[in-house]
Amino acid sequence: VDGFEWNKIAGWLLACGLFIMGIMTLTDGIFHVPALEAKAYPIEGVEEAGAEGAAAVIEGPALAELLAVATAEKGASLYKRCATCHTINQGGANGTGPNLYGILGAKHAHIASFNYSDAMKAKAAEPWTWEAMDAWIKNPKAAIPKNKMSFAGISKAEDRAALLIYLNQNSANPLPLPAVPVKTEVAAAPAAEGAAAEAAPVADALAPAEAAPAAAQ
Numbered sequence: 001v002d003g004f005e006w007n008k009i010a011g012w013l014l015a016c017g018l019f020i021m022g023i024m025t026l027t028d029g030i031f032h033v034p035a036l037e038a039k040a041y042p043i044e045g046v047e048e049a050g051a052e053g054a055a056a057v058i059e060g061p062a063l064a065e066l067l068a069v070a071t072a073e074k075g076a077s078l079y080k081r082c083a084t085c086h087t088i089n090q091g092g093a094n095g096t097g098p099n100l101y102g103i104l105g106a107k108h109a110h111i112a113s114f115n116y117s118d119a120m121k122a123k124a125a126e127p128w129t130w131e132a133m134d135a136w137i138k139n140p141k142a143a144i145p146k147n148k149m150s151f152a153g154i155s156k157a158e159d160r161a162a163l164l165i166y167l168n169q170n171s172a173n174p175l176p177l178p179a180v181p182v183k184t185e186v187a188a189a190p191a192a193e194g195a196a197a198e199a200a201p202v203a204d205a206l207a208p209a210e211a212a213p214a215a216a217q
């Protein structure tokens with residue numbers, strides 16, 4: 001190995017050193033880890049004041065989104081599970097459970113002639129909102145502890161939404177559907193020419209692309 005070779009080796013070593021130093025400075029900037037504002041592993045039972053992060057669990061589509069696509073037909077068929085105890089026609093008789101005509105938007109324990117549990121009567125000031133009804137049908141025991149409806153609940157959110165639409169249809173004063181939260185990806189999509197075009201933009205977007213090769217020939 002002659003001097004020239006040693007020079008090359010030394011040069012490479014120097015270059016490597018500089019390279020590593022550069023990377024270190026760079027990554028420090030990129031992967032700078034700020035001091036934790038909260039405990040990384042919150043310990044159950046040791047609740048921190050004002051910590052609401054735990055409640056923000058994302059669980060599938062929002063109720064409003066499910067309601068927007070649910071059908072009363074599907075709800076009607078699901079309602080068979082309720083019909084053993086509840087009539088839903090206007091002025092229908094109470095059975096094991098109270099008549100459910102116009103229940104959405106009505107107050108809890110809305111039928112004066114029905115013998116409700118104390119748990120249900122305690123909520124008599126609160127209306128049956130979309131959310132309240134969804135929670136009730138999902139798990140009656142959890143929604144209103146000590147109520148007397150012997151029904152396990154419906155776990156599928158889509159099914160509950162369909163049932164809610166059906167309940168709402170059987171009413172003199174149906175509730176308006178809740179607004180569907182606007183998604184960023186929807187908002188970011190290029191605006192369709194013409195506000196009326198709902199499904200059309202897809203076809204419009206395809207057409208020029210298909211037409212282009214033909215025009216080029």
Ligand code: HEC
Nearest residue numbers: 081082085096097108109110116117120147148149150151
């Ligand atoms: C085994 C009988 C039974 C079945 C099945 C049943 N319910 Fe009930 N339901 C009751 C009883 C009893 C009550 C009264 C509960 C109370 O007072 O605690 C009730 C109460 C209710 C209420 C409250 C009414 C009001 O006036 O506030 C709603 C809403 C309701 N049921 C909806 C349903 C739906 C929807 C289904 C089907 C998914 C269903 N129930 C299935 C027996 C039943």
